[in-house]
Amino acid sequence: xxxxxxxxxxxxxxxxxxxxxxxxxxxxxxxxxxxxxxxxxxxxxxxxxxxxxxxxxxxxxxxxxxxxxxxxxxxxxxxxxxxxxxxxxxxxxxxxxxxxxxxxxxxxxxxxxxxxxxxxxxxxxxxxxxxxxxxxxxxxxxxxxxxxxxxxxxxxxxxxxxxxxxxxxxxxxxxxxxxxxxxxxxxxxxxxxxxxxxxxxxxxxxxxxxxxxxxxx
Numbered sequence: 001x002x003x004x005x006x007x008x009x010x011x012x013x014x015x016x017x018x019x020x021x022x023x024x025x026x027x028x029x030x031x032x033x034x035x036x037x038x039x040x041x042x043x044x045x046x047x048x049x050x051x052x053x054x055x056x057x058x059x060x061x062x063x064x065x066x067x068x069x070x071x072x073x074x075x076x077x078x079x080x081x082x083x084x085x086x087x088x089x090x091x092x093x094x095x096x097x098x099x100x101x102x103x104x105x106x107x108x109x110x111x112x113x114x115x116x117x118x119x120x121x122x123x124x125x126x127x128x129x130x131x132x133x134x135x136x137x138x139x140x141x142x143x144x145x146x147x148x149x150x151x152x153x154x155x156x157x158x159x160x161x162x163x164x165x166x167x168x169x170x171x172x173x174x175x176x177x178x179x180x181x182x183x184x185x186x187x188x189x190x191x192x193x194x195x196x197x198x199x200x201x202x203x204x205x206x207x208x209x210x211x212x213x214x215x216x217x
Contacts, residue, residue, distance in 0.1 A: 012210050013197025017116055019126075019210065022064045024057060025111040037063045039081040039096075061106065061113050069093060069102050069117060089178050090123055105175070112206055125176030125211040127168040131160050140167075148188035164207035165189075169198050172211035 008019040030036065038046055042062060049055045066077045080101060084091045093101040103124075106115035110130040118124050141153055141163065149166055156162050166189050173196055174181040184192075192198060192211075201208040 008201065010199050010201075010210065012199045012212050013121075013214060015121055015197075015212060017118060017124075017210065019201075019208070020068065020115050021128075021208075022113045022115075023111055024060050024108065024113050028060060028063055030063075033063050034059060035078070037066060037077045039078050041081050041083070057108055061108060061115075064113060065104060065106065065115050066093065069104075107171070107175075109206065114208055116210070121212045123176055123213065125172035125174065126209070127171035127175065128206055128208045129164050129168050129171070130206045131164055134158065134160055137163050144182060144185040146186050146188040148190060152189065161202050161207065165200050165202060165209070168207045168209035169193075169200060169211065172198065172209040176211045176213065 006021040008021070010017050010019055034043070034046065038059065042058075046055060046058055049058060062082050063077075065082055066080060070077065070080075079096050081094045082091065082104065083094065085094075090103055091105060092103045095101055102117050103119065104115055104117050105124045105126045106113065107127045108114070109128050112128050112130060114126055114128040116124060116126055137158055137160065141150055141158070145153070145166070153159070153162060153166070169189060169192055170184045170187075171181060173179070173187075173192055174184045176196070177184075195214070196211050197214055198209060198211045
């Protein structure tokens with residue numbers, strides 16, 4: 001499997017970040033990846049998923065992220081656990097002694113995985129969303145978005161690209177701050193850009209946003 005099929009270099013508030021994007025549809029070439037890649041803690045969580053798609057997503061994301069960080073000659077990946085740390089409020093790769101090997105922000109949507117290894121800033125939020133049918137967007141917009149964002153979306157006739165730009169930057173800020181997403185959704189895109197450093201990327205089939213605090217650099 002290609003660990004990262006694409007890499008973007010971006011500046012977010014003056015901080016240089018390498019943004020890795022991988023295709024989760026690519027099969028894992030290594031046999032028995034579950035045994036060689038997942039830690040005991042990860043295997044327990046992997047076994048708890050009943051949905052085959054979720055199981056595949058969980059395994060492939062751990063395999064790709066660990067492989068890219070440690071390289072091909074990385075020894076036994078099962079000695080490391082990728083998880084969210086509730087105390088520190090960020091995700092990281094931990095060794096078997098609980099030490100942080102790397103902080104990593106990541107997100108996935110359908111067949112895409114995006115992840116960023118970082119030391120500075122202290123916290124970082126990232127989100128990726130694959131474009132979906134326009135049919136359900138108006139309901140989401142009317143239910144959770146601010147009046148300012150509703151007006152902006154009305155001006156562009158509910159552009160799918162603009163909708164997912166707004167959505168991913170709100171998700172990224174929610175992950176950055178640990179503030180509930182429903183609260184962040186009520187804050188306009190313009191205000192979020194005033195309060196946080198946010199970079200947006202749009203392609204033909206997905207939107208991606210990265211957010212950091214203005215005071216972190």
